[in-house]
Amino acid sequence: MRTVEISKLVADNLDRLGLSWVAGIDGGGRVLSRDTTTQAHVGLVGHMNFIHPFRVQVVGPAEIAYLNTLSTSEQGATFSRLLVEELGAVLLCGVGDAPEYMLAPCNRLKVPLLTCEHPSPHVVDVLRLYLSRLLAASTTLHGVFLDVLEMGVLITGASAIGKSELALELISRGHGLIADDIVELYRVSPELVEGRCPDVLKDFLEVRGIGILNIRTTFGETAVRPRKSLKLIVHLEDHTDEQFKRLDRMSVNASYQEVLGVQIRKVVIPVAAGRNLAVLVETAVRNFVLNLRGIDSTREFIERQARLMEQGE
Numbered sequence: 001m002r003t004v005e006i007s008k009l010v011a012d013n014l015d016r017l018g019l020s021w022v023a024g025i026d027g028g029g030r031v032l033s034r035d036t037t038t039q040a041h042v043g044l045v046g047h048m049n050f051i052h053p054f055r056v057q058v059v060g061p062a063e064i065a066y067l068n069t070l071s072t073s074e075q076g077a078t079f080s081r082l083l084v085e086e087l088g089a090v091l092l093c094g095v096g097d098a099p100e101y102m103l104a105p106c107n108r109l110k111v112p113l114l115t116c117e118h119p120s121p122h123v124v125d126v127l128r129l130y131l132s133r134l135l136a137a138s139t140t141l142h143g144v145f146l147d148v149l150e151m152g153v154l155i156t157g158a159s160a161i162g163k164s165e166l167a168l169e170l171i172s173r174g175h176g177l178i179a180d181d182i183v184e185l186y187r188v189s190p191e192l193v194e195g196r197c198p199d200v201l202k203d204f205l206e207v208r209g210i211g212i213l214n215i216r217t218t219f220g221e222t223a224v225r226p227r228k229s230l231k232l233i234v235h236l237e238d239h240t241d242e243q244f245k246r247l248d249r250m251s252v253n254a255s256y257q258e259v260l261g262v263q264i265r266k267v268v269i270p271v272a273a274g275r276n277l278a279v280l281v282e283t284a285v286r287n288f289v290l291n292l293r294g295i296d297s298t299r300e301f302i303e304r305q306a307r308l309m310e311q312g313e
Contacts, residue, residue: 002135003033006089006112009056013130017123022098023113024089024106032056032088034135044135045127047120050081055088056127060120064095076101083109093120133194136186137260144205145183145195145228147176149285152195152228154183154264157236161271164207166236169278171205176225177215180205185230187260193230232265232288233257234281239270254291265291 007028010019032044032055046054048063067075079102082090089112092098098115106113116123143156144167155163164180171177179197188194203216203224216224256263267284269277287297 002138003031004131004134006030006032009089009127009130010112010114013126017116017118017126019091020115021112022115023103024109024111027089027106027110027112030088030110030112032131032135034137044131045124047124048082053082053084053087055086057082057087057090058093058120058124059090059095060093061095064092064099067099072101075099076105080105083111087111089114091116091123093118093123132188133186136188136194138184138186139260141183141185141259142181143183144180145178145197145230146170147178147225147228148281149175149289151232151285151288152178152230153281153285154195154230154233155236155281156233157271158238160208161236161238162277163236164205166277166281167205168207168213170281171215171219171223173278173282176223177203177205178225178228185259187262191262193259193262193264194227195230196227230259230264232267232285233259234284235266235268236271236277237268239272 005028009032010021010028013019043049043052043054045056045058047058047060049057067078070078083105090102090106092102092113092115094117095115098113102113105111141154141156143154144163145152145154146167147153148170155166157163167177167180178195180201182198182201184196184198186194186196203214205213205215207213255266255268257266258264265288267288269280269284271277290297
């Protein structure tokens with residue numbers, strides 16, 4: 001289970017949001033997580049809510065205006081209702097200094113109280129995206145992850161089948177490396193899986209016979225990418241002549257592979273002597289883009305043949 005401490009959240013967003021820590025400094029170790037089994041009723045970040053409290057409660061001008069309608073004693077009592085055990089932090093947005101009745105309870109209960117000058121909707125959007133990336137469900141796959149024609153392409157296949165050599169050829173043709181060998185995949189939204197590289201492997205590609213290459217040093221800054229959304233899986237298979245003959249050359253049914261609950265388009269490319277795999281991968285990506293636009297060349301060819309046969313009857 002991935003987690004993040006409030007102190008890290010503040011440090012990572014300090015400059016972006018201009019955060020100031022005004023109370024509850026001892027609560028920096030409070031943890032946010034995606035543990036849906038024990039906290040299924042608790043959201044991560046949102047505006048002040050007493051019924052369905054968020055882990056990071058955002059208080060903006062509208063919430064302060066409501067609290068200002070209450071008496072002095074009611075203000076303190078109402079605010080204290082926010083300070084439940086699972087709360088991560090309270091963030092005041094665009095309201096100036098924190099009211100006095102918030103300081104003592106936050107210090108006593110060790111609940112971080114933060115302020116910033118940005119409007120609360122902007123802060124909520126920034127933190128939701130930040131936490132969705134940091135706490136996303138994740139897995140790892142073996143392969144080489146590349147940016148090919150602005151599409152995230154994961155090349156998989158058996159060991160020594162030529163994945164790294166193919167990746168090197170694609171990089172030399174202007175495409176970008178994201179990760180080699182181990183690819184970290186995160187589900188950052190219901191229909192989006194993002195691929196990244198483990199820190200220890202960044203910029204490196206192993207090619208049998210040559211060794212480990214630093215792609216950034218060898219090909220330049222534009223030859224590497226930090227992350228990319230996974231759109232296509234290209235699986236390399238070693239086929240004999242007999243297997244080639246049995247391939248369905250007119251298949252119209254696309255195949256998919258499930259990754260973190262998301263269906264990812266999959267293309268299987270047979271590997272054989274004389275085949276230009278780099279061109280085939282580029283063409284597979286171009287064909288996938290056309291499919292997304294509703295253009296299916298195979299189906300179009302079959303329909304054209306069917307019309308000609310009907311006209312000849």
